[in-house]
Amino acid sequence: MTTTRFAPSPTGYLHIGNLRTALMNYLIARKAGGTFILRIDDTDPERSKEEYVDAIKQDMEWLGLHWDRVERQSERLDRYAAAADKLREIGRFYEAFETPTELDLKRKKQLNMGKPPVYDRAALSLSEEQRDELRAERGQGVWRFKLDHERIEWTDGIIGDVSIDAASVSDPVLIRGDGQVLYTLASVVDDTEMGVTDVVRGSDHVTNTATQIQIIDALGGSVPRFAHHSLLTGPQGEALSKRLGTLALRDLRAKGVEPMAVLSLLARLGSSDPVELRMDMEALIDGFDVGRFGTTPTKFDVADIDPLTSRYLQALPVEAVAADLDSAGVPADQREAFWSVIRENIATRADIATWWALCRDGAEPVIEDDDKDFVTEAMAMLPEGPFDADTWGTWTGAVKAATGRKGRGLFMPLRLALTGQRHGPDMGSLMPLLQVVKARA
Numbered sequence: 001m002t003t004t005r006f007a008p009s010p011t012g013y014l015h016i017g018n019l020r021t022a023l024m025n026y027l028i029a030r031k032a033g034g035t036f037i038l039r040i041d042d043t044d045p046e047r048s049k050e051e052y053v054d055a056i057k058q059d060m061e062w063l064g065l066h067w068d069r070v071e072r073q074s075e076r077l078d079r080y081a082a083a084a085d086k087l088r089e090i091g092r093f094y095e096a097f098e099t100p101t102e103l104d105l106k107r108k109k110q111l112n113m114g115k116p117p118v119y120d121r122a123a124l125s126l127s128e129e130q131r132d133e134l135r136a137e138r139g140q141g142v143w144r145f146k147l148d149h150e151r152i153e154w155t156d157g158i159i160g161d162v163s164i165d166a167a168s169v170s171d172p173v174l175i176r177g178d179g180q181v182l183y184t185l186a187s188v189v190d191d192t193e194m195g196v197t198d199v200v201r202g203s204d205h206v207t208n209t210a211t212q213i214q215i216i217d218a219l220g221g222s223v224p225r226f227a228h229h230s231l232l233t234g235p236q237g238e239a240l241s242k243r244l245g246t247l248a249l250r251d252l253r254a255k256g257v258e259p260m261a262v263l264s265l266l267a268r269l270g271s272s273d274p275v276e277l278r279m280d281m282e283a284l285i286d287g288f289d290v291g292r293f294g295t296t297p298t299k300f301d302v303a304d305i306d307p308l309t310s311r312y313l314q315a316l317p318v319e320a321v322a323a324d325l326d327s328a329g330v331p332a333d334q335r336e337a338f339w340s341v342i343r344e345n346i347a348t349r350a351d352i353a354t355w356w357a358l359c360r361d362g363a364e365p366v367i368e369d370d371d372k373d374f375v376t377e378a379m380a381m382l383p384e385g386p387f388d389a390d391t392w393g394t395w396t397g398a399v400k401a402a403t404g405r406k407g408r409g410l411f412m413p414l415r416l417a418l419t420g421q422r423h424g425p426d427m428g429s430l431m432p433l434l435q436v437v438k439a440r441a
């Protein structure tokens, strides 16, 4: 059975880059009728915060990316210790004692000699006594996985055939000197024991994948299908990594972005299929195929979500915005009419309350200097409310006859006087909803 996971580290809020990974894994699981696991990668007790775990769950729920179960790495430390024992037993794990400064020096020397900065495995030739001495002097060493120096190959769901020479990669450190299990080992143990069949993650993990494949093999697990998506860049192709903090999902939510808008964009951006607004998750699932994504960096412009948000809202039936109409205070008998008049003129749900406030309380009129006399004259001709569907036509007809103005010169100053805005719903339909007209007051 297909099982995928989204594995965020709770060290910050989810951003748009995380969402891309989460969504792909979610859609693969749902399309296959499989299982989607939310795995919290919290083996780092200093950087992991409970507040972020909660925030991650809230953001995922807001988006509708419902998980089948949650796993926490901090609760599985015994499993990782068992895997580490096994690696020791089969001779694939060794303790190394170099300090970060020493490692840095080695790397610099290698680079100076034009060699790739790969760990030289000096620790492998230490005798038992030397290790004891180093341990007494420096404390516990780190534990490195001994890679087999051969080519590591897999067929990637996005990149295609990948082949990496293990000799070009340093033996990965899986356990730190202070005993903390690092992500690479924890992830492998989890993927294996949880029966994960498909892993989609960013292309920054490609080298990790190579080493993880060898670790999975060493532990006797079955290697999942891997797919590495390209990384997002800004609209001009600039690296997004530094700006991702400003693209937190909770900020987008606060700005009024609709979940289906951002999901529709991210389910297609960077693939060979066009971005299409989908109204529900089922439609997104149906149209998703990870194999359609390309390897080139994907340009992302946060502004592209806005038109999708407004198109999504426009397409909603009145029942779907009932809560918003309610909190805006729209009376039950006016909801239908109000929604059908304003729906095409809202950018976010917040605009529902704005339009209703305008209808209920009137807008600050905007009157351009050249239009002052004209507007005063026209306002004097506006009938007393309540207005009906014919008010606008009858009124502007009379104003036209009296002033000789027509077209834009006639309509725009009146729209500005009544709504304070250049754009908005059809005035004929809006008039019956206007309860206060400030220009007249």
Ligand code: GLU
Binding pocket: 007, 008, 009, 041, 183, 187, 200, 201, 205
């Ligand atoms: N916690 C890892 C990360 O956020 C997970 C990577 C993976 O999907 O294996 O980068």
